[in-house]
Amino acid sequence: MEEIEKIVRQFRDAIDVAKDADKFRGLYPFYKFPDDCCEHSCDLLGQYLLEHGIKTTQVNGAYKHNRARRHVWLITEDRIVIDITADQFIGELVSKDEVEAVHVGREGTIHKMFCCDRVFQNNTIFNDVDRYNGFGGCPDVRQKRLIDLYKIIYQEI
Template sequence: MIRRIYELSSFFRSVIEDAVIDRNLTVTPFLSYPRGCCDMGSELLAQYLFENNIETEMINGTSKMDNSHHVWLCTKDEITIDITADQFNGQEGMPSNIEPIIVGNEAPIHKIFSYERIIEKPICLMHPIYQDVDWTNVRECKLCEAYHILLDKYL
């Protein structure tokens, strides 16, 4: 299962990177991927994994060092999935050489964000369960737009 999740996550990250390079994914905040993209990137990955029969929850953790946040996914079997952790490479107080894709046990970077963790259910972005999307919420509309760009051109 870990190998399959890694392969799907790796492919999905490469799709995001290609879409950014091609200037097709210009939805904020993706132009600086992976920096600042952990929330929306995790939400999009959760949808992709869901469509591949892997259910996840989003973990939103806070760092005691500076109250910064980081978001990643976790399965019910406690498999950690993170496609944006490397955004912290080179930052003071963070581990060095953070892998771009983490699938498995929590990595040292996740332990930094262990203060006040919130577990959230991802939003379902696809038909026929669109009722989960709040069309008055700008963030949710951006998520739908981004996912459909990836779906139409890359997936």
């Protein structure tokens, strides 16, 4: 688990560096990272982890007090929970002491709050030209955005 945490922290640090350098300007939703970035972050981090031999699945859960509100995080085949956007809830649902920018381990406070109607889904494949979903075999809008974001983040690693 220590190796996974090292890789995940490296990725989150790269996102923070890129954000501080204003490299996400105009790139929805990352210009306001970590707010509203959980699903995109899971796709991006899932790809990075896969490149390091770690397969993950996304967990999409509804908030127990308002099921219209959702949060997404990753889980490994060994049931290790990985979340790099839980800190978006500091001051709203949790205190700074209850959550951290990088979570690797068992379910934390946030994950227990988003416990309803959980859906497990595969990460979006955005970097395989044989799996592009857009017109004429090109990346669709979401894939293109993920490709652009991944390039920016990867440059900071």
